[in-house]
Amino acid sequence: MAEKSNYNIFEIKWFDEFLSAYKIDNIINPSEAEIEGYRGKLPDFLLRFWADHGWCRWSDGQYWLCNPSLPKPVLDYVFRGDPELNPEKMYAFGYTAFGEIDIWYGDAMIRVNLLMNKVRVDPRGYNEEHQREWTDEVMLGLRFSGRFAPVTPPWEDENRKNMMPQALETLGRLAWGQIYGFAPALSLGGRNILKNLQKMPLVEHLVFLASMEPPTYYDYTPPARRERGLGTVTPRRTIGPQNR
Numbered sequence: 001m002a003e004k005s006n007y008n009i010f011e012i013k014w015f016d017e018f019l020s021a022y023k024i025d026n027i028i029n030p031s032e033a034e035i036e037g038y039r040g041k042l043p044d045f046l047l048r049f050w051a052d053h054g055w056c057r058w059s060d061g062q063y064w065l066c067n068p069s070l071p072k073p074v075l076d077y078v079f080r081g082d083p084e085l086n087p088e089k090m091y092a093f094g095y096t097a098f099g100e101i102d103i104w105y106g107d108a109m110i111r112v113n114l115l116m117n118k119v120r121v122d123p124r125g126y127n128e129e130h131q132r133e134w135t136d137e138v139m140l141g142l143r144f145s146g147r148f149a150p151v152t153p154p155w156e157d158e159n160r161k162n163m164m165p166q167a168l169e170t171l172g173r174l175a176w177g178q179i180y181g182f183a184p185a186l187s188l189g190g191r192n193i194l195k196n197l198q199k200m201p202l203v204e205h206l207v208f209l210a211s212m213e214p215p216t217y218y219d220y221t222p223p224a225r226r227e228r229g230l231g232t233v234t235p236r237r238t239i240g241p242q243n244r
Helices: 014-021 032-036 045-055 070-078 136-145 163-171 202-214
Strands: 025-029 055-058 064-065 089-095 101-104 108-113 118-123 180-184 197-201 214-222 232-238
Touching: 032 045, 045 136, 070 089, 070 101, 070 108, 070 202, 163 180, 163 197, 180 202, 197 202
Parallel strands: 118 214
Antiparallel strands: 025 055, 055 064, 064 089, 089 101, 101 108, 108 118, 180 197, 214 232
């Protein structure tokens, strides 16, 4: 592990901390044209990270920092026809070994967890003068803080045991565009156990899960200033067209 830094962990040097603390591999170096294609759509400091270090696999595949075009078919399928959330303005920058997708959506971050049939929207905080309380660095830093560390389970089995080490030992490492999925799917009554875990294609498996039932849209409200706790997550509605 890297030594503790003197800077705030949510500053841009946060990424240097990760580079020295957690292993990356399976690096794809995007072209200058690919990076510039996302200029103004994703934070500049994330694009600089792409240029310096590429798209990569983190912590033996626990997390993948990816080309947004890879998970885009999932976003197009899940959010098509939704009256509020426009997939054309979404840019998926990463996904976990179990298929949870992280999306940049301007003044909000979106988590798509189709294994749990949930979509969570975390809005950017504003103060009373309508000024941003969370910078881009803070928003991404908060997301990455719970994604890269091997001690943080990306998924737990029925006994609340981290499934990532189990999956690596039994099924081996994932390749680009692969995730660990359950067969039968949890939404079809499958059990959340190692025996039912398989390597699955990211896009095809997540679209299959979304086709079973539209996911539920959850709002996140952070705790008020000086208020203790982690905030509130509230279900709102299903994702997709509202006239069905």
